[in-house]
Amino acid sequence: MTFKDLDLSNQLQYAIDDLGFENPTPIQEQAFSVVRSGKDVVGIAQTGTGKTFAYMLPILRDLKFSKQLHPRVLVLVPTRELVLQVVDEIEKLSKYINVRVLGVYGGANINTQKQAILQGQDIIVATPGRLYDLGLSNALKLKSIQKLVIDEVDVMLDLGFRFQLMNIFEILPERRQNVLFSATMTEDVDVLIDDFFKNPEKISVAVSGTPLDNIEQVSYNIPNFFTKVNLLHHLLSDKETYNKVLIFVGFKRTADYLFKQLEEVFNDEMCVIHSNKTQNYRIRSIKQFDEGKNRILLATDVMARGLDFDNVSHVINFDTPEFPENYMHRIGRTGRAEKVGKTILLSTEKEQESKLLIEALMDYEIPVLELPEEIEISKLLTEDERPKEDHEQSKNRTKVEYVPGAAFHEKSEKNSKTNQGGSYRREIAKKYKKPKTRGDKNYNKHNKKK
Known part of the structure; x- marks a missing residue:
């Protein structure tokens, strides 16, 4: 037709x-x-x-x-x-x-x-x-x-x-x-x-969960965030193959952090959009990516939902989305209007469960590729990846963790005084020997005790 x-x-x-x-x-x-x-x-x-x-x-x-x-x-x-x-x-x-x-x-x-x-x-x-x-x-x-x-x-x-x-x-x-x-x-x-x-x-027309036939999907199992960054550096350095790349992350914080990691090498070639960016910045980023001035666009799920870009060569899922539908929407940015598209999914051990849910929804197992030999496995860990005992020392320690000791110095003499109540007043009166008849100076003058 x-x-x-x-x-x-x-x-x-x-x-x-x-x-x-x-x-x-x-x-x-x-x-x-x-x-x-x-x-x-x-x-x-x-x-x-x-x-x-x-x-x-x-x-x-x-x-x-x-x-x-x-x-x-x-x-x-x-x-x-x-x-x-x-x-x-x-x-x-x-x-x-x-x-x-x-x-x-x-x-x-x-x-x-x-x-x-x-x-x-x-x-x-x-x-x-x-x-x-x-x-x-x-x-x-x-x-x-x-x-x-x-x-x-x-x-x-x-x-x-x-x-x-x-x-x-x-x-x-x-x-x-x-x-x-x-x-x-x-x-x-x-x-x-x-x-x-x-x-x-x-x-x-198509049940959500049926991937478009013209999208080729692959995945990598990666130990941590910084190894993912190393792999991205490796992949994106091939400018001919990766000529228009959309990178998805789940959160705004991750988007900004990843942008910092890639900025040094790909500064002029990339831009980022999420809801904390100003309206003008977002419009400019999208326009530059669409016109091909920028080769890489880093985006959160919600931002790029429904956006239509021509000829996106690759969609890279930097993290594995928790909701399988989000994965479908991400990969739907490539292979549009019946053109061929390619997608890459990066998953850590923690994210394997989400990956299984995606595969169950699509009824398709995403092929896993071996990491290229030149990729360095990073020992650096992000805050979220560190073992719990390293970073879960509460700043507001509970009574069980914190037992107060004695004061670290002796009190000075003036601070050691105790409130004597009524008897203290009597001692003062003795010391200064107040006159029995108050205010009669003449009487006091003539009748001094000898």
Whole structure:
């Protein structure tokens, strides 16, 4: 099947031709007529299968030209980076159509966004938090929304956007079409569908956990963090093979620490993104990596979820993710649009259990490669890797560990005095021999005791 069989408008077909696409992916093929029908839709497909085009093609096909100021289509995505990416995709598709698109997200000036909304928009792409702020401040009128698309909904719920989503549903018109896309079907997603969707049509292309056939996976068993760093140095020094590499880590702290270890050798070739980095830094890092100015991008799971990069040669999992689904999303960054991709998984002894869970989900055993001989096995250990007795001496020692001894010096004489109470006052009185009749100086003067 080709795009020409999909009943696209001429303008959309010209845009698709310009992009060089000929055949729709399975999700695009199946979703087209269902989304156009106006029913509620739930699409389950892995990352890298072209979900953005799957919902935008049918929506743009039926979106008539209008001069109205209020938006008619709302697309919700979990991260700011995805907002920019989806806006970019829509602009590519609407090259020959007169459609106004705006992306709004936190971390940018809200007043500029309000002004842009007032100019009039057809499609708003937003993160839930910022959209709710704009809806409450009345800058964005949501009463004319006809279609609501929630993309990467499983990530949204993972990030704790559940309440914002509920609030957004409250302020949207009841009569609308809901389109939801997710890479995994979790219980939370199920509850959301039951509560807010009316007899949705379900499209499932690939069960989460089936790796894409065009991704070649290998793994290394490595004793510790610094040996992993040594292996990375070895692999990344081959610039021809590893020409566009995405390195995943589980935590922001690990990302920064690893960046420090690699910075000296690959400083100009690498960048890092995680949620503690500023918005401008993140946008710049992604752009430089996408354009090929930087060869290596270091990212945390949530940050790179759903991001689409062309021609990623390798995805390196620096640590083994605890949740098998995260591994699926990581490796989905390569081998996109049916190209061949390669992934490498680095696992320590501690991480073997997580690796087994990943293999069970995929029903596939990842081949293990021998470490190259020139890799030095590091004896250095990180804080987390050291034996417990080395670093678990509590700073707030318990009574059992800490038995106080005697004071380290004798008390000085003045500090040795004890409170004598009433008798002490009597001693003072004796010493200074207070007059019996107080204040009568003349009497005292004449009647001195001899």
